[in-house]
Amino acid sequence: MSLLRDIQNSAIDANEPISTLLRKCKILAVRLGSEEFKSWVENELNGYFDRDEIPEYRIMSVGCKGHFSGGFGSGMHNAEIPSRCIPKDFREGLYTSYLAQPISSIESLIEDSDGGTVQEPWPSDVTAHFGMNMYQGMNCLQAWKVVPVNALVGILDMIRNKVLNFVLEIESEDPEAGDAPINSKPVAEEKVNQIFHTYITGNVQNVATGSNNVSQHAIKNENNELFNELLNALINSSGTKESKDQIVGSVEEMRDTQGTSAFKSHYNKFMSLLADHMQVYGPVVAPFLPTLASIVP
Structure with missing residues (x-):
């Protein structure tokens, strides 16, 4: 053969x-x-x-959970950790799984899983730093990313x-x-x-297919006009400064990562923020959504 x-x-x-x-x-x-x-x-x-x-197919947006301890013996196990509890500069790293390990390790994770998900622990220093800011009167003892087995x-x-x-x-x-x-x-x-x-x-x-002397580059900025119009619409909207800064920042991240494997994770982050503030920004963003969706890898 x-x-x-x-x-x-x-x-x-x-x-x-x-x-x-x-x-x-x-x-x-x-x-x-x-x-x-x-x-x-x-x-x-x-x-x-x-x-x-x-590569993009090894990068995915995930949810996060944790174990919490409170006063008088109270506590919560496997509780969801809302992304809004985490400062925006840290959200991408904590709510995105970058599966960099050898493929055999991913195979092993699938084989050893029980319950449809696998856990990717947060760094202990990150958990300690943000642990008091998630649930009132509770401290996070352990936190992890929840990676669906079917995605693996x-x-x-x-x-x-x-x-x-x-x-x-x-x-x-x-x-x-x-x-x-x-x-x-x-x-x-x-x-x-x-x-x-x-x-x-x-x-x-x-890829240049016709000649060894041709050098081609991906056109990363072909949609800059779209992103600039979206940014202007958001800046002139009526949202709060905090929410506006978050969603504007996510649009800028999409604009700057066009044509790269990171674009999809920034797009998912943008859609998550939009879902949290749909009443305010939904009507503003709606005209741009079909074109944005069309350029997701």
Whole structure:
């Protein structure tokens, strides 16, 4: 069986560990001579050491819970921690899960879970710092992010789909590409890069397909006019200074992260803030929502 067909069979077999599938992809990356594909496989196998490199499908907005203790033996267990209890500068880090660990660790989390969620603990110093500001008369003893297991399963399925689409496209270019000598580049480097960015990263706009002498960059500011109009509408709205500063800040974060993996988390943060102040800002934001939704990766 050819390597390409072996990878295809592994991708569609739900019982095949993702780590095994990716090791086969590592062999394919070397035979194709694709450094980008090889780097992606290495990161998935070994984890992402730079938060800025974590792909969008490994970043998700989550809820948070905690255990609380009060006076006279009172307390609460597994109580929700509303995001509004946390200063806005800290919310993104505490209410976003950046799944940077090796893919085998995510597989283990799924296997060991019981109850449909897994916990990602808050740093103890953060819990101590904000613990008195969540519920009146209560102190937070322990806090954690609540990560749905089905979201973790979705990450594994997404990787399977990405790999399957990639190898199918490579096979359409050269059915023997997976069995070619190492670094022989059976498929043109430009074509491999195009397929990689189309099916693995989704950043096809970054790829120059016609010439080695062309350098292309993602157009990150194409929607600046939209964001500027939205900002002006919010600034001139009747909301309180505190709420206005929060929602304006989230719009600025979206504007500044267009075209990056961080955009979706800022968009989710914006929608969460909007939900908290729908009566005030809903009518102001409504005309912009369809366009905003269309540019979410």
